[in-house]
Amino acid sequence: MNLEQLCRTINENWDKIPDKKRALRYLRYQFELLAWKRQKLKLGAIVFEVKETRLDGILVFEDIEIRYIRQDTTTEDERKLENVLERLGWKWDVKNVIAMAVVIFNAVCLAYATIKLQYQHFLPSIAFRDERCDYALRYSFEVTFNPKLIGSLDFANRFNFWMADVFTDFCINFNVIF
Numbered sequence: 818m819n820l821e822q823l824c825r826t827i828n829e830n831w832d833k834i835p836d837k838k839r840a841l842r843y844l845r846y847q848f849e850l851l852a853w854k855r856q857k858l859k860l861g862a863i864v865f866e867v868k869e870t871r872l873d874g875i876l877v878f879e880d881i882e883i884r885y886i887r888q889d890t891t892t893e894d895e896r897k898l899e900n901v902l903e904r905l906g907w908k909w910d911v912k913n914v915i916a917m918a919v920v921i922f923n924a925v926c927l928a929y930a931t932i933k934l935q936y937q938h939f940l941p942s943i944a945f946r947d948e949r950c951d952y953a954l955r956y957s958f959e960v961t962f963n964p965k966l967i968g969s970l971d972f973a974n975r976f977n978f979w980m981a982d983v984f985t986d987f988c989i990n991f992n993v994i995f
Contacts, residue, residue: 820851943992955985 827840834840863883870878907913937944958981987993 820847823847951985951989954988955981958982958984 823844827834827844831837866882866884868880868882869876870880959978962977962981
């Protein structure tokens with residue numbers, strides 16, 4: 818609400834206002850609200866805070882953070898990881914680290930399962946391959962490496978069949994062709 822218009826309205830209708838104390842309280846509230854908004858808009862001075870990361874008393878890392886003095890940073894401070902961990906009562910002991918590892922493991926398993934279900938739901942032709950395709954693939958490699966075409970040596974025959982098996986297994990396991 819416009820503060821000048823409110824003051825003018827209260828001044829012009831002073832005699833008609835039944836609860837003058839309440840009107841003055843509302844005017845004071847609007848004035849304080851306007852002053853707070855103006856104060857919040859001013860950035861003010863800049864302060865640099867040096868954050869030190871220590872491990873067993875040894876300085877590992879220093880980080881410089883910019884903070885504005887006159888700006889309300891309570892929500893930003895609440896969101897910082899350090900403050901969240903402090904509110905949770907986090908300590909770097911075995912019990913908390915194991916609990917964090919269990920939570921992260923469960924989150925990764927849930928994400929993997931969700932992604933796999935979405936993959937199977939939206940891409941069924943890729944996710945579910947027909948078994949007959951595997952036999953067709955093996956037959957095509959055996960025909961390609963046919964010992965009658967390449968040579969009649971016993972070692973070459975075994976090598977050709979082995980190559981057909983290796984290529985077939987590779988293509989089936991890594992889903993190369995289909």
